[in-house]
Amino acid sequence: MKHSRFIGCAVAVALSGCVAQQPPPPPAVVIHDPPPKAPVMVPGDPYAGLNPQVAAAIRAGQTPVIKSGISTLYAYSPDVLYKVNCSTMWATEIRLNPDEQTDRDAITIGDTERWSIKVGAHSVTVKPLGTTLDPKMMTDLIIATDKPRSYHFQLFLTGKPNNAIGFYFPDDVKAQAAAREVALKEAAKQ
Numbered sequence: 001m002k003h004s005r006f007i008g009c010a011v012a013v014a015l016s017g018c019v020a021q022q023p024p025p026p027p028a029v030v031i032h033d034p035p036p037k038a039p040v041m042v043p044g045d046p047y048a049g050l051n052p053q054v055a056a057a058i059r060a061g062q063t064p065v066i067k068s069g070i071s072t073l074y075a076y077s078p079d080v081l082y083k084v085n086c087s088t089m090w091a092t093e094i095r096l097n098p099d100e101q102t103d104r105d106a107i108t109i110g111d112t113e114r115w116s117i118k119v120g121a122h123s124v125t126v127k128p129l130g131t132t133l134d135p136k137m138m139t140d141l142i143i144a145t146d147k148p149r150s151y152h153f154q155l156f157l158t159g160k161p162n163n164a165i166g167f168y169f170p171d172d173v174k175a176q177a178a179a180r181e182v183a184l185k186e187a188a189k190q
Contacts (some may be wrong), residue, residue: 011022022158040187046176063170070096070163075170082153084126084141087161091118091127094153095166096120100145112141128157 047055053066054073063075074082086092096102104119114130114137130137137157144150151167 007187037190040183042183042187043180044178045180046173047177050168050173058168058170058173060065066168068166071166072162072164073166073168076149076151076167078150080152081140082165084153084155084165085158085160085162086126086128086155087158088128088131090161091125092162093164094124094126094141094143094151095164096122096124096143096145096151097147097149097167097169100149102143102145106144108142109139110141111137113142115139117141126155128155130157 047059050058051066051073052067053068057064059076063077066073074080084092084094093154101121102119102124103121107117107119107124109115109117109126114128114134116129118125118127118128124141124143126141128137139155142150142154143153143156153165158162
């Protein structure tokens with residue numbers, strides 16, 4: 001009987017151990033927060049630093065020649081031959097955009113005998129060496145830059161010279177304005 005009591009107790013302990021054990025807890029579900037979105041960088045207003053006449057022209061979709069101080073400003077296009085009036089004893093500066101450069105090897109002038117050029121990093125100065133005795137003196141000038149852009153000019157010997165020639169870039173400004181609008185819309189969603 002001792003033996004059967006022992007077996008009975010052993011079975012009772014074994015069964016009670018099974019009953020007393022709790023089922024394992026369900027696996028923990030860990031939810032990770034998505035990484036934070038990088039803030040949208042909104043570029044500056046491309047119209048902010050422009051000459052007011054230039055900004056108004058670009059907004060209106062126009063490309064007029066604009067007089068600004070001593071400069072004559074043209075809307076840049078690679079397919080335009082820009083006319084530059086020059087005079088004896090007078091230098092005319094052709095100003096490139098500040099973000100582009102040129103050098104002497106990137107400039108070609110048709111008549112090297114009667115015209116001189118001086119090259120700066122962001123400008124080219126032209127000066128006729130002829131006299132008013134040759135009133136039809138003219139030549140062409142091509143300036144290539146690292147942008148890459150190329151500018152084509154027709155230089156004339158006239159009585160009233162252009163002091164400085166500069167450019168504005170409607171296509172660049174419009175592209176920058178469009179990119180700014182997209183960035184502003186994305187920033188508003190955050």
